[in-house]
Amino acid sequence: MYAEPGIIRKIIEETGDTWALVGLSSNTRRAAYGVAEVLRRHGKRVVPVHPKAETVHGEQGYASLAEIPFEVDVVDVFVNSDLAGPVADEAVAIGAKAVWFQLGVVDEDAYERTRAAGLDMVMDRCPAIELDALRLRNARVTS
Secondary structure (H helix, E strand, O other): OOOOHHHHHHHHHOOOOEEEEEOOOOOOOOHHHHHHHHHHHOOOEEEEEOOOOOOEOOEOOEOOHHHOOOOOOEEEEOOOHHHHHHHHHHHHHHOOOEEEEOOOOOOHHHHHHHHHOOOEEEOOOOHHHHHHHHHHHHHHHHO
């Protein structure tokens, strides 16, 4: 229910290429750092959102979504479930097109609010894993 294949495909392939990663820092040991690398390899612009507002992968970081001075297509959330709802609300407020909660990040109320606001949303999935799965499925279809 929270990760419909059609919505996953739409977000990855059609929603847009500017992804804000909330929780992304320059710590190379964190999952967010690796996912950012995968997204970048697939042509996505990855914008770090972290209280330290660090530059990561050459992209200026911001302390909050509201500070980003350009449109964001997808907000990818790497914070624990207790903090995720307010991030989803901020994504709605800035006009993002979709919200993606990472593996282990679940907030059903935030999901309902985000969908009611008209945004696509995926919860408890990793876009890096889904990108690879889509690429494999697409390769099978074209071969």
